[in-house]
Amino acid sequence: MTYFKALMKVEWLLTKRGMQSLITCILLPIFFFLFFSSNVDDTVSNRELVRNYLISMTAFSSLGLTFFTLPFSLKEDQVSNRLRLLRHSPVPIWVYYLSKLLRMLLFYSLAILANFAVGHFFRQVDMSAKDWILSALLLLFGELTFMPFGLLLAQLKSSESMSALGNLLYIGLAMLGGMWMPLTTLPDWIQSIGKWTPTYRFHELVTNYLESGKIVNHSFIILVSYSLVTLLILGYLLKQKEVGDR
Known part of the structure; x- marks a missing residue:
């Protein structure tokens, strides 16, 4: 627990340094929402329709965290040799990754809160307390399944x-997933x-x-499957890297 608290303190300090990235991830989707719904x-x-835009x-907004904030935070630790030092310390490596993921979930929780507030107060999106809460939880679950892509x-x-691949995935998956425009308007x-994209699901x-009050099981399964396959690939690469470092 002491290691975890220390790492979370470091993540907080990194958050203050990288506040611009967090603000961009929050404000850019809000701008698009206000523009598309105007x-x-x-x-x-x-x-x-406005609710669906929201x-x-x-x-x-989760894609910015997945393809930019998270991987660049990890890359910074690699370049500064912080990750190498952690590997040779008593701190379990899973605690390090957990602190990173919790930081991203906190970021996304703030993004959800900001987007929902703008939708409610500026575009009169009206939902029951249950729907607001469950929508937020489903969005957090979706972000959790996307994080392995960033790793x-x-x-x-x-x-x-x-950066190049992150931009390609960021724009391509947003378009193919119907986040910028309804998928039915495309060929x-x-x-x-x-x-079949994770963003669509x-x-x-x-x-x-x-719309129906039900959670679509196949979308849930596909998202989890994408996440597990990505984690398997990640585990293999990390194992190979560990062998190469010896």
Whole structure:
């Protein structure tokens, strides 16, 4: 517990240094939400559309944390040799990664709170307390399943490669997952690909709950499957790296 508290204190200090990244991850999706919803008339069907825009942009904010904030934080520790020092200390490596993941979940909780507040007060998105809370929990679950992608991205050797691939995934998965525009507006062959992306399943997990009151089991399973496969690949790469460092 002492090790964990020490690492969380370090993460807090890193958070203050990297506040610009956190603010960008929060404000950019809010800007997109306000922009996309600005010309929507206030009818019953359109209120549902605005609510879905809100969920889309809140889910979108998780991608910035996944593909930029988390991997660059890990890369900074690698470059500064902090991670190497930790590997030769009594601190279990899983405690280090846990502190990173908890920091990202805290960031995303703030992003959800900010997006939901803007949606409610500026676009009159109205949901029951139960729906607000369960939507937030489903979004946090979705972010948790995405974090292995950020951990895997951090294994690239150069920051330039990591940034290039991160940008590609950030934009590509947002578009294919229907976060910027409804997937039905895209060609059929793109829709077929998009429905297998984790971002589409992330978005569908929350919106289908709000529309039907039920959690879509296959979206849940697909998200967990993506996460587990990514963790297996990550575990293999870390093991190979550990053998090479000996």
